[in-house]
Amino acid sequence: MRIDIITVLPELLKSPFEASILKRAIDKGLVEVHLHNLRDYSTMNHKQVDDYQFGGGAGMVLMIEPIHRCIQKLQAERTYDEIIYMTPDGKRFDQRDANKLSLKGNILMLCGHYKGIDQRVRDHFVTMELSIGDYVLSGGELAAAVVSDAIIRLLPGVLNDETSALTDSFQDDLLAPPVYTRPADYNGWTVPEVLLSGHFPKIEAWREEQAILRTKERRPDLLDD
DSSP: OEEEEEESOHHHHHGGGGSHHHHHHHHTTSOEEEEEEGGGGOOSGGGOOEEEOTTOOSSEEEOHHHHHHHHHHHHHHOOOSEEEEEEEEEEEOOHHHHHHHTTOSEEEEEEOBTTOBOHHHHHHTOSEEEESSSSOOSBSHHHHHHHHHHHHTTSTTTSSSTHHHHTSTTTTSSOOOOOOOSOSEETTEEOOGGGGSOOHHHHHHHHHHHHHHHHHHHOHHHHHO
16 A cells, blocks of 8 residues: 655654554555655745635635645556545544555545645545544644554554454444453452453453443444444
């Protein structure tokens, strides 16, 4: 898989891909992540990429020309399965989206900034618009990192135990059950006996029951869906 990210703040995006699981995936050649500074595609003085919006109003808007130039260059080099715009008014990103995107070959992400991007970019180039929640960030960079992390960890070979991702919250529309590790008794706080029994059918039944209970308590909307 290859992920290209267009941003005005590439330095903000570097660190997530230089540590932990994401770095390991890149080092193993399972994914390529390339950051593209939008200012490199500006033809204006001082590498300007934003301007006032037509009709007046507060806030600057990312201009269409540098974005178009960048997308055009990248599309000349490869075909993208999705061109994703990270925006607060996009579809709320969920595990189903992560699963689908993890099967793609090439993904291009565009990070919004300021008041957003010229609508014509959305009309003519963007194929998917995603949000990570009902709130506004200063830019789409952190959202792009979140989406990238959710996708990359699903790629075969990234996790040491690939079955781990299959039991994550939301994979089956349920939250994950409680988990415990050693010691079995700490300050009198004990681990449920069933987990120590070695009876795996009973353990799995307990985990499923706990997942349903936790989902009912914390996210009943998932059961409604």
